[in-house]
Amino acid sequence: MATKTLDTKTGTAGTETASTSTTTSSGETAASKKTTSVDNATVNEDEMKSSPLHKFFVSALKDIYFAENAIIDALEKMQEAATTEELKEAFEDHQLQTKKHVSRLEKVFKLIDEKPEQKECKAIKGIIEEGEEIIKSTEEGSMTRDAALIIAAQKVEHYEIATYGGLAQLAITMGHDKAADLLEKTLQEEEDTDYDLTEIAETYINFDAEQED
Known part of the structure; x- marks a missing residue:
């Protein structure tokens, strides 16, 4: 007292x-x-770290940290399977960008005084497995495969967009402003990638795929 x-x-x-x-x-x-x-x-930092919201925030960071590392490997397979050079380059560029996202997440962990750890993300594993099934079920060298790969890649992007958007808002709520800035930067890059994939699909891939027998 x-x-x-x-x-x-x-x-x-x-x-x-x-x-x-x-x-x-x-x-x-x-x-x-x-x-x-x-x-x-005014909030005691020790109390904040033991709060349910902080624990959820850290758990979600571990989840997306696992997801980003898994996506790096998945993008390599998608690049090899793609038909058009434009889509191959898009997957290669996003793979390099994803590696930066992994490093950025490690900075976020450091900013909130937590150790970078991965927690298995069942959602992203399911999405990646779906992409692998698309490769198996579509004809090599076809535009149909490229159209399907773009959809698979955008499912990955939408998962990331939802995750980073939510994490950025939680970081703001808890006063982790620097962490929020990093998360929002990644969010913007994920949205840009999603837009670019739509542009590639709508420019000619979907039309050419429709002409295939």
Whole structure:
């Protein structure tokens, strides 16, 4: 329980001066406690790290960290399977970008004082397996395969967009502003990739695939 002490001195004019200090039961002053400010509210960082929301945030980071590493391998297979050079280059570019996303996530872990760890993401495993099935079930060298691969890749992008969008908002809520900036940067890049894949599909791949027997 906090205690308050009052020191009183009377000067020549008969006035009083008072000084106060607040201490905790452990003798620690309130000012020395490690705190962080979130929307004008002062929150103890130790309490925040033990909160259910923080634990969920970290768990979700581990989930997408696993997903990004799995996507790197998946994009290599999709690049090899693609028919057109334009789509091959798009997959190669996104693979390089995904490696940057992995490094960026490691920075996010560091910013919130957590160790980078992977947690198996069943959702992304299912999406990747679907992409592998597309490769097996479509004809090599066909535009139909490219059209199907773009859809498979966009399913990956939409999962990432939903994840990074939610994580960025949670980071803002908890006052992790620098982490939020990194997550939002990745979010924007994922949205750009999704748009680029749509452009590739609509420019000619879907039309050419429709003409195939």
